[in-house]
Amino acid sequence: MTISRAERLTGYNIEVVGIGSGCYAATAYSGLDGEVFLRRSARTKKQALDLLVAAAYRSHCDLAFKKHKGRCAICSRELRTGRWETDHIVKRSQGGTHHVSNLRPVCSGDARSGCGFHRRRHGG
Numbered sequence: 001m002t003i004s005r006a007e008r009l010t011g012y013n014i015e016v017v018g019i020g021s022g023c024y025a026a027t028a029y030s031g032l033d034g035e036v037f038l039r040r041s042a043r044t045k046k047q048a049l050d051l052l053v054a055a056a057y058r059s060h061c062d063l064a065f066k067k068h069k070g071r072c073a074i075c076s077r078e079l080r081t082g083r084w085e086t087d088h089i090v091k092r093s094q095g096g097t098h099h100v101s102n103l104r105p106v107c108s109g110d111a112r113s114g115c116g117f118h119r120r121r122h123g124g
């Protein structure tokens with residue numbers, strides 16, 4: 001994963017630098033004020049970048065959950081721990097990003113509790 005791709009996915013300015021002892025730190029800066037949003041370090045540049053993107057994604061999944069007040073963005077049912085997933089509004093395959101503006105929480109695809117409407121209409 002290149003930095004520009006990671007930047008496009010997360011919506012943050014990202015920098016990867018060597019921090020000694022064969023380690024690299026990947027840092028995501030907020031585009032608005034340049035503050036550090038997240039930092040992850042690893043043995044390789046790629047690993048540090050992958051960890052950073054994964055952490056940014058999780059953080060934005062939580063933001064999306066809060067933004068929808070813990071309810072499914074499609075059927076409005078209350079979401080239960082472990083029974084919901086994050087849906088990309090614009091699919092990843094169509095260039096959708098991991099930014100909170102492109103994420104929404106929906107019922108899990110689990111047949112017992114899932115939002116069948118969601119599965120049929122949006123294919124997960």
Ligand SMILES: [Zn+2]
Nearest residue numbers: 072075107115
């Ligand atoms: Zn639902």
